[in-house]
Amino acid sequence: MKRVLAVVLVILMVVILFIALKPISNPASQSSNQVSSQNFYVGVTFSSNTTTEAKMLIDKVKDYTNLLVVDSGPVSKNETSLNEICDYAVNQGLHIIVYFGKIDLPWQIPWISSAKQHWGSYFLGIYFFDEPAGSLLDTPSDFANSSKPQTYEAMANLFVNSWQTMPGLHTINTLPNPPTTFTSDYALYWFDYLAGYDVILAQFGWNNSRDQQIALVRGAANLQNKSWGVIVTWTYDQAPYLENGDQLYNDMVLAYENGAKYVVVFNYPTITGNSYGVLTKDQFDALQRFWNKIKTDPYQVAFSAQNVLVLPNDYGWGMRNPNDTIWGLWGPDALSPQIWNITQTLLARYGSNIDIVYSDSRFPVEGKYTNIYFWNSTV
Numbered sequence: 001m002k003r004v005l006a007v008v009l010v011i012l013m014v015v016i017l018f019i020a021l022k023p024i025s026n027p028a029s030q031s032s033n034q035v036s037s038q039n040f041y042v043g044v045t046f047s048s049n050t051t052t053e054a055k056m057l058i059d060k061v062k063d064y065t066n067l068l069v070v071d072s073g074p075v076s077k078n079e080t081s082l083n084e085i086c087d088y089a090v091n092q093g094l095h096i097i098v099y100f101g102k103i104d105l106p107w108q109i110p111w112i113s114s115a116k117q118h119w120g121s122y123f124l125g126i127y128f129f130d131e132p133a134g135s136l137l138d139t140p141s142d143f144a145n146s147s148k149p150q151t152y153e154a155m156a157n158l159f160v161n162s163w164q165t166m167p168g169l170h171t172i173n174t175l176p177n178p179p180t181t182f183t184s185d186y187a188l189y190w191f192d193y194l195a196g197y198d199v200i201l202a203q204f205g206w207n208n209s210r211d212q213q214i215a216l217v218r219g220a221a222n223l224q225n226k227s228w229g230v231i232v233t234w235t236y237d238q239a240p241y242l243e244n245g246d247q248l249y250n251d252m253v254l255a256y257e258n259g260a261k262y263v264v265v266f267n268y269p270t271i272t273g274n275s276y277g278v279l280t281k282d283q284f285d286a287l288q289r290f291w292n293k294i295k296t297d298p299y300q301v302a303f304s305a306q307n308v309l310v311l312p313n314d315y316g317w318g319m320r321n322p323n324d325t326i327w328g329l330w331g332p333d334a335l336s337p338q339i340w341n342i343t344q345t346l347l348a349r350y351g352s353n354i355d356i357v358y359s360d361s362r363f364p365v366e367g368k369y370t371n372i373y374f375w376n377s378t379v
Contacts (some may be wrong), residue, residue, distance in 0.1 A: 040261060041095055041124070041229075042252065042290065043067025046085070047268035048277060049074045054085040057267070057276055060284065062092040064291035069127060069264055071099040079107045090122045097182055099127040103171050113175055125180030125198070128169055132195065133159065133188035136328040137318040148329070155327040156191060156314035163195035170196070184231045186213075187318045190220040190358050198226055201264060204251050205233035208320065211352045212343070214258050216319075219308060219355030223363040229262025230255035239271055241278045245286035252290045258352050259303040263290075306370040307354040309346055311339060315358065319343065339375050346373060 043065040046054045049072060058068060068089045075081050076099055086096050096119065100108060115123045136159070141148075149155040163169050172181055173196050184201040185192055186208070192200050202217035204210055213230075221228040232251050235243040242248065242265070252263050265287065267277040274280065311317075312335065318324035322340045323332055346354055357365060365372055373379060 040256070040263075040294065041067040042256075042263045042287070042294070043069060043094065044265045044267045044279065044287070045069040045071035045231075046075075046277075047071045047266070048270050051081050051084045051088075053270075053275065055088055058089050058092050058094065060276055061287065062094060064288040066093070066095055067097065067124070067262070067264065068094045069097045069099065071127065071266075071268070073099075073101055076100050077105060079111060082111075086119060086123075090119050095122045095124050097124045097127050101129060103128075103168050109171065109175070112172060112179060113177070116177065116179060123179070125182055126172055127182040127184075128172060129183055131185050132163065132183060132197075133191045133316075134186040134318070136316075137187055137320075137325050139328060141328055143329075149327075152312075152314040152316060152327065155329060156316060159191055159316075159327075160194045184233075187216075187320065188316055189217040189228075190224075191316065193220050193224045193226050199229060199262065200226070201229045201231040201262060203233045204230050204255070205235060205266075209347065210251065210254055211347050211354075212319070212356070214255070214260075214352050215305070215309070215347070215354050215356040218259060218305065219357040222304070222355060223357050223360075223365070223368070227261045229260045229264065231264040231266050233266040239278075240280070241269075241271075242266075242283060245282035245289075248283055249286040249290055252286070253293065254352065256290075256294060257303060305350075305353050305355045307346070307350050308365050308369040308372055309343060309354060309356045310365060310372065310374045311356065311358050312375055313359045315339075335375065342373065342375060342377065342379060345379050349379075 044057065044061055046057055046068055048054070054070075054075075070076075070082065070085055070089075075085060082098065086098065089096050098115070103109065112126055143149070149158055169181060172178055180198045181196065182199045182201065183192060183197050184203055186203040186205075189200045189202060200217055200221070202213045204213060217228045220226070230251070232242070232248060234241045235247075243251070248265065255263050265279070265283065267279050270277050315335070316327040317332065317336060317339065318326075319340070322337065325331060326333065343356070355369070357363070359374075
């Protein structure tokens, strides 16, 4: 009996030890696509309409990304579909960011309030609206003459105060435990952050200067103590829409090595015959190549620029070309040529090793940079 009892005890101890050492059965925790030690996220947007399409895309990229941005207007209005997609993504090991263009349905605020509890650290936040500041540059304003802001300061204050008070972003930010808020933009990132966003994804697309985009978004994020990233968007306004794989890889590496916390590829629209949106083997291969790079050659400390260019306070000039608008209300003024020239000179000199910020006593540059240039400096 004693011998039998001893054998039973040994078997019992082995079973207990096996259970204790066995990992929790959570697909996300077992996934190989975790770069949590770097706190860096790379992924694609899902911008189509159905859960079937979403699951196909997730299955395609889950081994070499760790983020899905659910960037679909129809899905943002369908709670059942949204939950199914988010559940599936997280179970495959992907973090999620969820887009809402409006907060106008009764289920959306309760959903946002409970998302962190439901998906834990895999829920990164809410992508609300799109291009809030940059769109002002290209959208005719309908101010009555009596209400049109008369100064750059008045327009800057109107923009910031509107976003801080109107339903939407303000609603999300005033929840008891507000989520991180994201948007993407192509200009005026400084003012997006002032309006209340936590993370801005600067757009790499068309023929815009990557170094200038990084300088503007990283400078704003650094001084305002926010986070930033990049979204690679269209190069062409028709198929194939996106840049080729080599260019995509280089853009992702550039953002990563300059301190971006998020790198996203904009996957819209769906091209006939392609179940994955606009992404093709060329871009999928680039994503996998980039994933392998950051897994084997991770950066340790986010890059910090040693140089800074300081622009005039409230000067909402788009800076995309010498004739760009100021706040979408005014054309370039007497300062614009000087600012354009010094910007191009410093970008040529320093490349991505420069930030561009605005003069603001709340966010001083002194002590944060080795070389400080003001818009009216001689260089």
